[in-house]
Amino acid sequence: MTDLWRTGLETLWTRTARNRVQSDRAIPSKVDVAIIGGGFTGMTAARELLGAGYSVAVLEAGKIGAGASGMNAGFVVPNFAKADPVAVRAKLGEERGNALLRLVGDGANAVFRAIEEDGISCDARQTGWLNPAYGAAGAEMLQKRAALWRDLGRPVSFIGADEVREQTGMDIYSGALLDAEGGTIHPLDYLRGLALGVQRRGGTVHEDQCVDGVAKDDGRWRLALRSGASLSANKVLLCTNAFTMGAASRMGRSAVPLRVYQIATTPTDPTIVQRIAPDARPVGDTRQNLFTYRLDRDNRLISGGMAIVPFGAFARLGTSVAERLSTELHLPQAVSPEIVWTGTAAMTPDFLPRLYQFGEGWFGGIGCNGRGIAMTAQLGRVLARAAMGEAIDKLPIPLRPLRPLPFHRFTPIVASAALLQARLKDRFAK
Structure with a gap:
C-alpha cells in the first residue's frame, strides 16, 4: 500500500479492468491521419475517421489509460461544469452557441451509443x-x-x-x-474498448511512442518519434489534454492543469446503497468545493477532491475524502480508502472547449473542464470532421488563436488559492 499511495500509478480501474489491448508494434510509414494521444478524444476521432475510410495511426506517449482518460471517476455528464446556456450564447452568439450546446447535450448519448455499437463491456449505466x-x-x-x-x-x-x-x-x-441522460462507466474498460474498435476497423494503436516534433516534409506532415521512428501523414490531430511533453507542449500550456485525487472505498453494505443511491445515480453538488460520489459494480463508493497544499497530498486526500464521505452520507461506520489515485484535468479560462490549428491539416482540441467523458467523445468527433475537410467556421467548437497561459508553471499555485477561496465561500452559501 505504501508504494501505491506514493506513486498513484495503480487505480481502481487497473485493478478491475476486464478489457485488454495489445499495442501494435509496426508503425506504418504513412497514413492519412496521425493522431497524437490515445485517450478518449484520440480514440473517438480515430473511430470516426476509420468509419469514413481514412487510414489512421494512434500514437500514445505512455500506456493506454495512463492519462486523464484512465484516471477519472467514470461520470458521464452531458453539460458544462461552470457554464450554462445563457453564458455560452453570450460568449459565442446565438447560432454558434446553440450549435455547441446541442453538441454537448448529446455527449452522454454519444458515449453510450458507441458502447452499444462496439459491444464494449464497461459497466455502462445510463441512470441519470x-x-x-x-x-x-x-x-x-x-x-x-x-x-x-x-x-x-x-x-x-x-x-x-x-x-x-x-x-x-x-x-x-x-x-x-x-x-x-447522464450515467457512469468503467473508464479504462471503455477506453480499451474504443482502442479495440479502432484496431478492428483497420487502424493501428501504438503505446510508448512520444511524438517530439511535427514538421512539413514535401507537402505532408512528418512526425518524429522519441523512439527514433518517424511517420508521414496528410493530417495530424493533437489529442493530448493537459500534457506538455514533446509536440503537446504548446497546447498543454494553454489550459490550467488541476490535480484531482480519487478514492474508492471497500464495498458498501446493500442497505446503505439503497439509502444513498436507490437508482444508482452519480451525484455532484453545486458547492464550490463540490461533493461527488458514485458506486462501482461492486458497490465501492468513489469520490474525489483537490489539495490546497500539494505536499503529502496523496495520503492526506485519501483520508480526508473518506472522512467527508462518512460525514456527508451519515454512514454508520467510517469508511476507509481501498485505493487512492490521481490525475490531471485541463481547464480553459472560460470553461469552454476550443480547437486550435497549428498548420494546414494539423488541428488540436482541449478543454473538457471536468466533463472529460461526454465532452471528449464530442471533441474527438469534431476533430475528425476537421481532418475530413469540413469548414472550420461550420464546426460547433470554435477555433481559437493559441495563446499559452503566462507563467503556466505557476498555475497550480493559483488553483490552490482558488480552492481555498471556494471553501470559504461554501461556509456562507447555506
Whole structure:
C-alpha cells in the first residue's frame, strides 16, 4: 500500500479492468491521419475517421489509460461544469452557441451509443446524473438552468428537496437538477474498448511512442518519434489534454492543469446503497468545493477532491475524502480508502472547449473542464470532421488563436488559492 499511495500509478480501474489491448508494434510509414494521444478524444476521432475510410495511426506517449482518460471517476455528464446556456450564447452568439450546446447535450448519448455499437463491456449505466443545490440561491440557479436545457429538447428536470433526500439520504440540499441522460462507466474498460474498435476497423494503436516534433516534409506532415521512428501523414490531430511533453507542449500550456485525487472505498453494505443511491445515480453538488460520489459494480463508493497544499497530498486526500464521505452520507461506520489515485484535468479560462490549428491539416482540441467523458467523445468527433475537410467556421467548437497561459508553471499555485477561496465561500452559501 505504501508504494501505491506514493506513486498513484495503480487505480481502481487497473485493478478491475476486464478489457485488454495489445499495442501494435509496426508503425506504418504513412497514413492519412496521425493522431497524437490515445485517450478518449484520440480514440473517438480515430473511430470516426476509420468509419469514413481514412487510414489512421494512434500514437500514445505512455500506456493506454495512463492519462486523464484512465484516471477519472467514470461520470458521464452531458453539460458544462461552470457554464450554462445563457453564458455560452453570450460568449459565442446565438447560432454558434446553440450549435455547441446541442453538441454537448448529446455527449452522454454519444458515449453510450458507441458502447452499444462496439459491444464494449464497461459497466455502462445510463441512470441519470443528479446535481443537488446547496442553498436557496443554488436551487434557483438550477431551476433556471434546467428550464434552459429543456428548451433545447433535453430531458432535464428540477426535483425538490424531498426527492433529493430520497435519492441521496442527505437533508442539506434545496433541490437538484436531474439529467436523465447522464450515467457512469468503467473508464479504462471503455477506453480499451474504443482502442479495440479502432484496431478492428483497420487502424493501428501504438503505446510508448512520444511524438517530439511535427514538421512539413514535401507537402505532408512528418512526425518524429522519441523512439527514433518517424511517420508521414496528410493530417495530424493533437489529442493530448493537459500534457506538455514533446509536440503537446504548446497546447498543454494553454489550459490550467488541476490535480484531482480519487478514492474508492471497500464495498458498501446493500442497505446503505439503497439509502444513498436507490437508482444508482452519480451525484455532484453545486458547492464550490463540490461533493461527488458514485458506486462501482461492486458497490465501492468513489469520490474525489483537490489539495490546497500539494505536499503529502496523496495520503492526506485519501483520508480526508473518506472522512467527508462518512460525514456527508451519515454512514454508520467510517469508511476507509481501498485505493487512492490521481490525475490531471485541463481547464480553459472560460470553461469552454476550443480547437486550435497549428498548420494546414494539423488541428488540436482541449478543454473538457471536468466533463472529460461526454465532452471528449464530442471533441474527438469534431476533430475528425476537421481532418475530413469540413469548414472550420461550420464546426460547433470554435477555433481559437493559441495563446499559452503566462507563467503556466505557476498555475497550480493559483488553483490552490482558488480552492481555498471556494471553501470559504461554501461556509456562507447555506
